[in-house]
Amino acid sequence: MKQKAKTGEQLFQEHVNQLKRDRRNTRYWQLFIFISFFFLWEISSRLGWIDPLIFSSPTRVSKLLSENLLNGSLWFHLRITLLETIAGFLIGTISGIFLAFLLWYSKKFSDIIDPYLVIFNALPKVALGPIIIVALGTGYISIITLGAIICVIVTALVVYNGFRSVDPNYIKVLNIFGATKWEGFKTVIFPASLPTMISTFKVNVGLAWVGVIVGEFLVASNGLGYLIVYGFQVFNFTLVLYSLVLIAIFAALMYQTVAKLEKWLIKKL
Amino acid sequence: MSYLNIQQISHYYFNQNNYTNALKDVSLSIEKGKFTALLGPSGCGKTTLLSIIAGILKPSEGTVLLQQQEINKKITSIGYMLQQDYLFPWKTILQNTLTGPKIQGELTDKSIEKAKELLEEVGLGSVSDASPNSLSGGMRQRAALARTLMTNPSLLLLDEPFSALDFQTKLKLEDFVSALLKEYNKTSILVTHDIGEAVAMSDEIYVMKANPGQIHQHFEVPEEVRNLSPFEARRHEKYHELFDRIWEELNQLEAKSKNR
Ligand SMILES: Nc1ncnc2c1ncn2[C@@H]1O[C@H](COP(=O)(O)OP(=O)(O)OP(=O)(O)O)[C@@H](O)[C@H]1O
Ligand SMILES: [Mg+2]
Numbered sequence: 001m002k003q004k005a006k007t008g009e010q011l012f013q014e015h016v017n018q019l020k021r022d023r024r025n026t027r028y029w030q031l032f033i034f035i036s037f038f039f040l041w042e043i044s045s046r047l048g049w050i051d052p053l054i055f056s057s058p059t060r061v062s063k064l065l066s067e068n069l070l071n072g073s074l075w076f077h078l079r080i081t082l083l084e085t086i087a088g089f090l091i092g093t094i095s096g097i098f099l100a101f102l103l104w105y106s107k108k109f110s111d112i113i114d115p116y117l118v119i120f121n122a123l124p125k126v127a128l129g130p131i132i133i134v135a136l137g138t139g140y141i142s143i144i145t146l147g148a149i150i151c152v153i154v155t156a157l158v159v160y161n162g163f164r165s166v167d168p169n170y171i172k173v174l175n176i177f178g179a180t181k182w183e184g185f186k187t188v189i190f191p192a193s194l195p196t197m198i199s200t201f202k203v204n205v206g207l208a209w210v211g212v213i214v215g216e217f218l219v220a221s222n223g224l225g226y227l228i229v230y231g232f233q234v235f236n237f238t239l240v241l242y243s244l245v246l247i248a249i250f251a252a253l254m255y256q257t258v259a260k261l262e263k264w265l266i267k268k269l
Numbered sequence: 270m271s272y273l274n275i276q277q278i279s280h281y282y283f284n285q286n287n288y289t290n291a292l293k294d295v296s297l298s299i300e301k302g303k304f305t306a307l308l309g310p311s312g313c314g315k316t317t318l319l320s321i322i323a324g325i326l327k328p329s330e331g332t333v334l335l336q337q338q339e340i341n342k343k344i345t346s347i348g349y350m351l352q353q354d355y356l357f358p359w360k361t362i363l364q365n366t367l368t369g370p371k372i373q374g375e376l377t378d379k380s381i382e383k384a385k386e387l388l389e390e391v392g393l394g395s396v397s398d399a400s401p402n403s404l405s406g407g408m409r410q411r412a413a414l415a416r417t418l419m420t421n422p423s424l425l426l427l428d429e430p431f432s433a434l435d436f437q438t439k440l441k442l443e444d445f446v447s448a449l450l451k452e453y454n455k456t457s458i459l460v461t462h463d464i465g466e467a468v469a470m471s472d473e474i475y476v477m478k479a480n481p482g483q484i485h486q487h488f489e490v491p492e493e494v495r496n497l498s499p500f501e502a503r504r505h506e507k508y509h510e511l512f513d514r515i516w517e518e519l520n521q522l523e524a525k526s527k528n529r
C-alpha cells in the first residue's frame with residue numbers, strides 16, 4: 001500500500017521533470033536558431049555569399065544601433081513611431097467598440113449601415129492613405145488616422161458579434177427588474193463580451209503597426225517607417241535593417257504586454 | 270375582481286417566412302395568496318404566458334390586469350424566475366442577489382443587509398462571496414430565488430425552477446420554497462411539466478394544450494393535500510387520485526394531437 005503511493009509520487013516527479021526537460025530543450029533550440037541566424041548572416045556577409053551592401057551584417061547593424069542609442073537618434077525616431085502606434089491602436093479600438101455599441105443599440109442603424117460596413121471591411125485600408133493625407137495633412141494626424149482606421153471596422157464587427165452572442169435571457173433577468181437598454185448593456189452585454197474585446201486588442205496591435213509604418217512610408221520626415229524609406233532611397237540598407245530590427249522588437253513587446261493584460265483581465269473577471 | 274386577471278391573451282411569434290400561434294384566447298384569474306400551477310407539454314406556451322404576465326413581452330392581443338392595473342415594464346411587484354438560473358458568472362452570489370436593488374437605484378446598506386439575511390435564509394450564507402460557477406445546481410437555484418425575492422415581489426412567477434435538479438434536491442427545494450412562499454403570503458404561478466410537482470405544491474392547476482397554446486382544463490387541489498408540505502402531500506391518497514386524473518387527461522390530449 002505504502003509502496004504504491006510512493007510510486008505514484010515518483011511517477012509524478014518524473015513527469016514534472018520530463019516537462020521541465022522538454023521546456024529547456026525547446027529553449028535551447030530557440031536560442032540555437034537565433035544565434036545561428038545572426039552567425040550565418042554575419043559569415044555570409046563577410047565572405048561575400050550575400051551582397052553586404054544590400055544585406056548589411058549584424059555587426060554593422062549593432063554598431064549603428066549603439067551609435068544611435070548614444071546620440072539620441074534611436075529614441076527620437078522610436079518614440080515617434082511608438083506614440084503613433086499606441087495612439088492609432090487606442091483610437092481604433094475604442095471607436096471600434098463604440099461603433100459596435102451603436103450597431104447593437106439600434107437594429108435599424110445596423111441594418112442600414114450593413115452593406116457599407118461589408119464594403120469598407122473588404123477594402124484594403126492602406127489604399128486610403130493618399131486620400132487621408134490630402135485631407136488631414138502630412139503630419140502625425142494622418143499617420144495615426146491610418147493606424148486607427150485599419151483596426152476600427154474589424155473591431156466593430158467582431159465586438160458587435162460578441163455583443164449579439166450574449167444569451168438574451170440575461171437581459172430578460174434585468175428587464176424583470178425594469179432595467180433600461182443602457183443598463184442592460186452596462187450590467188450584462190459589456191462584461192460578458194470583455195473576453196471578445198480583449199482578444200481584438202491583440203489583433204489590433206499588429207494592425208496598428210501596419211497602418212503607422214505605411215503612413216510613415218507615405219509622408220513622414222521622422223519615425224522608423226521614414227528611416228526605412230530614407231535608407232532605401234540613399235541605399236543605406238544597414239539603416240533599413242536596423243529599423244526593421246527595432247520594429248520587430250517593439251512590436252513583439254507590445255504584443256506581449258497586451259497578452260499579459262489579457263491574462264490579467266481574464267483572471268480578474 | 271381577482272388579484273391577477275388574464276383576459277383573452279393571444280400571442281404570435283413571427284419568423285422570416287411563417288408564424289407560430291403560441292397562445293390563443295387564454296383567460297384566467299388568480300386570487301391573492303394562491304399558488305397556481307400551469308401544466309402542459311413542451312411548446313404549449315407556458316414560458317410565453319409567464320413573460321407576458323411579467324410585462325417583458327407584449328401580447329399580440331389581450332390584457333393582463335394586476336390589482337386592476339394594466340401591467341407594464343415599470344411594474345416591479347412581479348418577480349420572475351427563469352427556466353434556468355441565469356446567475357451572472359462574473360459576479361459573486363451576493364452581487365447577484367443585489368441585481369434588483371442595483372437596477373432600481375436602491376443599493377443601500379440596508380438592502381445589502383437584507384440580501385445577506387435572505388442568503389442566510391436560503392442556506393447560502395457561507396458562500397455569499399463565491400462565484401456562481403463554484404456552486405451546485407440546487408445552490409444556484411436557491412441563489413436565483415434569493416435574487417427574485419430581493420425586490421419583495423407580491424406576485425412570483427416560477428418557470429420550471431426545479432427541472433434541472435436531481436430528484437432528492439428537487440423534493441427538498443419544493444418543501445423549502447413552498448414554506449417560504451406561505452410564510453410571506455405570496456401569490457405564485459408555477460410552470461412545470463411534472464404532474465406530481467403541480468399537485469403537491471399548488472392550490473389550483475391549469476392544464477394547457479399545444480398548437481395553439483390554450484387552457485384545456487382547470488383542477489382544484491383538495492383541501493387535505495393543500496395544507497400539507499409538498500413532501501407529505503405526495504403520500505396522501507387524494508394526491509394520487511388527482512395525479513391519476515390529470516395523467517389520464519394529458520394522455521387523452523396527446524392521443525388527440527397524434528390523431529390529427
Ligand atoms: N422567441 C421566439 N420566436 C419564435 N417562436 C417562439 C419563440 N419563443 C417561443 N416560440 C414558440 O412558441 C411556442 C411556445 O413556446 P414556449 O417557450 O412558450 O413553450 P413552453 O410551454 O414554455 O415550452 P417548454 O416546456 O419546452 O419550456 C413554441 O412553439 C415555440 O417554438
Ligand atoms: Mg418554457
